[in-house]
Amino acid sequence: MDLSEVFAGCEKSADDDPEVATLSQSIREYADTSAVRPESVTKSAKLELFLRRWREQNSIDAYGIQCWTSIQANYGVCSCTTMSRLGDEGTPSACEADILGTLSMHACGLASQTPAALADWNNLHNDDPELANLWHCGVFPKSFAKTTPKLGVQEIIASSGAAKYEDSEGVVEFVAKEGPVTLCRATQDPDGSWKVVIAEGHIEDNPAVTFGAYGWCRIPGLSALYRDVLLRHFPHHVALTQGHVGNALWEAFGNYLDFKVYTSNQATPGEYQSALPF
Numbered sequence: 001m002d003l004s005e006v007f008a009g010c011e012k013s014a015d016d017d018p019e020v021a022t023l024s025q026s027i028r029e030y031a032d033t034s035a036v037r038p039e040s041v042t043k044s045a046k047l048e049l050f051l052r053r054w055r056e057q058n059s060i061d062a063y064g065i066q067c068w069t070s071i072q073a074n075y076g077v078c079s080c081t082t083m084s085r086l087g088d089e090g091t092p093s094a095c096e097a098d099i100l101g102t103l104s105m106h107a108c109g110l111a112s113q114t115p116a117a118l119a120d121w122n123n124l125h126n127d128d129p130e131l132a133n134l135w136h137c138g139v140f141p142k143s144f145a146k147t148t149p150k151l152g153v154q155e156i157i158a159s160s161g162a163a164k165y166e167d168s169e170g171v172v173e174f175v176a177k178e179g180p181v182t183l184c185r186a187t188q189d190p191d192g193s194w195k196v197v198i199a200e201g202h203i204e205d206n207p208a209v210t211f212g213a214y215g216w217c218r219i220p221g222l223s224a225l226y227r228d229v230l231l232r233h234f235p236h237h238v239a240l241t242q243g244h245v246g247n248a249l250w251e252a253f254g255n256y257l258d259f260k261v262y263t264s265n266q267a268t269p270g271e272y273q274s275a276l277p278f
Helices: 003-011 018-030 038-058 070-074 080-088 099-112 155-160 222-231 246-256
Strands: 116-125 128-136 150-153 169-175 179-188 194-204 213-218 237-242 260-262
Touching (some): 128 222, 179 246, 194 246
Antiparallel strands (some): 116 237, 150 169
16 A cells, blocks of 8 residues: 555544544553654554554555655654554564565464564674664564664654654664573565574673663574575574464474475485474
8 A cells, every 4th residue: 555545544534533542642652752742642542443444444464665755745644552562462563565474474473472572683782693683663563572662763864864753762772681582584585485584582681781672692503594594695684583483383384285395404405304493
């Protein structure tokens, strides 16, 4: 759906609409909103209301949303708050219109029966080759949070001049809690064939600090896995969910869907084997 339809649908809701007011209050309970304007909370509520209605009308299971920079320039808020909240209740919402990221999130959620997030996983720790920063600007579901979620400004967009600061509010910032996670990325090659990379790791405490929503994840065999990610042309977005469900994803994608499946330390990269890898 074109974003112009989304913006038009949002604008049809009045600020004092009871449903908008209810969602606005729910957002204030979901995260600390003290650093953003009340208008941004209202706009996030209207966007959420529109997407909820559209989900029900069209039996939508998940979203892939063009989250920058048109929505900031033409509507005046980041979509992250809405995406985080929808994801937290089980409707995955992928950033940057990453539809196959949406597929990966949906698979993670089905396997774990818990919310899924989408992260950049191309940032390694400077001193630890098995520690990756799973990061995005602020769209992780609240159920991942160790610290209290706080709404803030998307500084990359605002500082670059792509949108005004007041139109770039709405990212959900926090540090992810420690615990086991499963990572998954499905994608398609130009010839139409399908493939997926699957890993298990553990979010751990680390003093290194950045912005947005993030967690430091220890992934055994990460260097070898990164090599396959690069050589097999996987995108830099990865889905993650809490808990270890790698074997379920391995079986679903490799055995039932006939994907090429990749994980660390495979004898033959991409080849499905009946022996479970995790």
